[in-house]
Amino acid sequence: MNPSAPAAMHEQTIAQLSAGLAAGQFSSAELTRAFLERIEHSNPQLNAFITITAESALAQAQAADTRRRQGQAGPLTGIPIAHKDIFCTHGVRTSCGSRMLDRFIAPYDATVVERLNTAGAVMLGKTNMDEFAMGSSNETSFYGPVRNPWDLNAVPGGSSGGSAAAVAARLAPGATGTDTGGSIRQPAALCGITGIKPTYGRVSRWGMIAYASSLDQGGPMARTAEDCALLLATMAGFDPRDSTCVDRPVPDYVAGLNQPLAGLKIGLPKEYFGEGLDSAVAQVVEAAMAEYRTLGAETVEISLPNSQLAIPAYYVVAPAECSSNLARFDGVRYGHRCENPKDLLDLYTRSRAEGFGSEVQRRILVGAFALSAGYYDAYYLKAQQIRRLISNDFHRAFEQVDVIAGPTSPTVAFNLGEKVDDPITMYLSDIYTIAVNLAGLPGLSLPAGFVGQRPVGLQLIGNYFAEERLLNVAHRYQQATNWHQRTPAAFA
Amino acid sequence: MSLGVAEVAKIAHLARLAIRTEDAPAYARNLSAILELVEQMNAVDTTGVAPMAHPLDMAQRLRPDEVAEPNQRDRFQSIAPRVEAGLYLVPKVIE
Numbered sequence: 001m002n003p004s005a006p007a008a009m010h011e012q013t014i015a016q017l018s019a020g021l022a023a024g025q026f027s028s029a030e031l032t033r034a035f036l037e038r039i040e041h042s043n044p045q046l047n048a049f050i051t052i053t054a055e056s057a058l059a060q061a062q063a064a065d066t067r068r069r070q071g072q073a074g075p076l077t078g079i080p081i082a083h084k085d086i087f088c089t090h091g092v093r094t095s096c097g098s099r100m101l102d103r104f105i106a107p108y109d110a111t112v113v114e115r116l117n118t119a120g121a122v123m124l125g126k127t128n129m130d131e132f133a134m135g136s137s138n139e140t141s142f143y144g145p146v147r148n149p150w151d152l153n154a155v156p157g158g159s160s161g162g163s164a165a166a167v168a169a170r171l172a173p174g175a176t177g178t179d180t181g182g183s184i185r186q187p188a189a190l191c192g193i194t195g196i197k198p199t200y201g202r203v204s205r206w207g208m209i210a211y212a213s214s215l216d217q218g219g220p221m222a223r224t225a226e227d228c229a230l231l232l233a234t235m236a237g238f239d240p241r242d243s244t245c246v247d248r249p250v251p252d253y254v255a256g257l258n259q260p261l262a263g264l265k266i267g268l269p270k271e272y273f274g275e276g277l278d279s280a281v282a283q284v285v286e287a288a289m290a291e292y293r294t295l296g297a298e299t300v301e302i303s304l305p306n307s308q309l310a311i312p313a314y315y316v317v318a319p320a321e322c323s324s325n326l327a328r329f330d331g332v333r334y335g336h337r338c339e340n341p342k343d344l345l346d347l348y349t350r351s352r353a354e355g356f357g358s359e360v361q362r363r364i365l366v367g368a369f370a371l372s373a374g375y376y377d378a379y380y381l382k383a384q385q386i387r388r389l390i391s392n393d394f395h396r397a398f399e400q401v402d403v404i405a406g407p408t409s410p411t412v413a414f415n416l417g418e419k420v421d422d423p424i425t426m427y428l429s430d431i432y433t434i435a436v437n438l439a440g441l442p443g444l445s446l447p448a449g450f451v452g453q454r455p456v457g458l459q460l461i462g463n464y465f466a467e468e469r470l471l472n473v474a475h476r477y478q479q480a481t482n483w484h485q486r487t488p489a490a491f492a
Numbered sequence: 493m494s495l496g497v498a499e500v501a502k503i504a505h506l507a508r509l510a511i512r513t514e515d516a517p518a519y520a521r522n523l524s525a526i527l528e529l530v531e532q533m534n535a536v537d538t539t540g541v542a543p544m545a546h547p548l549d550m551a552q553r554l555r556p557d558e559v560a561e562p563n564q565r566d567r568f569q570s571i572a573p574r575v576e577a578g579l580y581l582v583p584k585v586i587e
Contacts, residue, residue, distance in 0.1 A: 107567050200547040243552045312532045332580050337573035343583050349510035361509055366526050368507040384543035386533050424525050440547020
């Protein structure tokens with residue numbers, strides 16, 4: 001290959017593609033067609049997309065090209081992206097990975113979708129996910145599991161597994177995801193890409209199908225921190241339609257990327273490096289810390305003493321909120337309805353039992369139990385108190401350090417089927433990500449190396465609304481290393 | 493806390509889920525394991541700790557009590573499983 005030849009379109013980052021479009025090297029229509037061809041070719045193998053919107057993508061691409069000719073293009077105008085199938089898309093099936101919504105055509109766009117549309121981004125399709133975002137392996141999807149582009153026998157992580165696999169396999173340069181307990185960061189880690197879960201309230205949840213409303217947050221997934229900065233700059237911002245969305249200016253994330261790291265203080269929680277962490281993953285994270293020290297940062301050991309309580313508290317709070325949120329699926333107004341219900345109760349119970357898969361039903365049952373009369377104080381109230389203790393740990397840590405770093409996940413991607421029959425083991429895969437959601441903090445995962453053929457993710461946790469700093473800290477690392485440039489051989 | 497098949501049936505009724513009898517023992521087992529995991533919380537004394545309902549400890553914004561949404565009944569009913577004359581159809585509720 002001629003090293004001076006320009007990289008193929010699918011090999012380029014969003015920032016590079018944006019420059020290429022601006023320089024007239026290719027049109028959005030050409031770019032979009034190239035990605036649609038890659039999807040058509042590779043999706044049967046990966047199952048990363050539930051719905052491919054080729055026709056509307058080409059129409060959006062042509063509109064973007066027209067807009068560019070009129071001199072009205074922004075950085076994302078004409079850039080193809082994929083949306084997790086949890087975001088409502090007007091006129092397009094929005095399944096949430098569930099039989100319940102298999103035939104649900106959303107009557108409106110989610111705010112995130114609307115904002116990206118307004119910026120001129122092109123939607124390639126809707127990506128596969130764990131049903132209602134409940135899972136860590138993408139195996140609970142009604143549409144079947146997604147495969148990890150690095151090894152087709154491995155899971156891509158979850159719940160935003162389709163988005164992560166699509167970006168890793170170069171079927172889309174960027175995608176949206178959502179993160180309730182790790183669902184952006186863990187699949188980003190397992191697929192070797194970059195993803196950020198912003199501070200709770202930074203990105204509107206309107207039109208994003210709810211799982212656990214006090215934890216859910218949307219965010220971008222792409223190959224680099226720079227691309228995540230570009231996407232987040234458009235996705236973030238106040239939305240009066242989401243009553244928890246924060247009215248606070250959005251910083252220029254791209255402008256902040258190059259701040260030097262000299263004097264940066266990185267905290268390493270000793271609880272994130274103990275029992276349960278794969279030793280080869282630990283070595284990769286330690287090597288990344290050595291790189292950060294070379295870049296001028298200082299690393300210090302810190303303690304988040306209540307870390308081990310994050311999973312127990314989460315598996316009360318999230319199921320409780322899920323049981324309330326998913327009560328709306330009743331077989332009456334939209335979604336799956338059973339055949340020939342004999343009475344109203346039969347309509348409710350059978351429609352829900354047929355429409356939801358077993359993991360969703362498990363979490364609804366746990367939540368209904370935790371909220372039921374006589375158990376509320378022992379479970380839900382207790383979990384909210386634990387949540388306070390976890391949050392206080394982070395508050396204390398951020399008095400000493402600027403960012404917190406550690407592994408995103410205790411292991412690299414596991415094999416398909418390996419944990420699917422054991423919910424508890426599956427839950428432990430989110431041991432380092434869940435506390436961040438409970439506290440409402442921003443967290444980012446970036447590629448930091450490999451164990452064998454499978455990628456390792458480094459997690460960076462920031463203080464409230466410190467997305468700019470997190471993206472900067474990730475970007476400087478990516479300027480000095482090339483882990484984020486590695487492409488799975490089968491999808492180069 | 494360990495849950496039996498009868499308790500699972502009761503919770504399933506509360507959650508309006510028709511759990512098949514043959515699946516109940518597996519749910520009972522899984523749910524008991526999850527509750528056992530969750531009960532690790534009991535090792536910590538939380539007396540006097542204020543419960544945290546919102547990650548930023550914010551109260552939800554209120555909006556003026558004004559009509560803001562247009563009537564889109566036809567559009568929303570076009571995706572309903574069964575409608576007639578602008579009404580959602582359900583099995584007979586009153587004999």
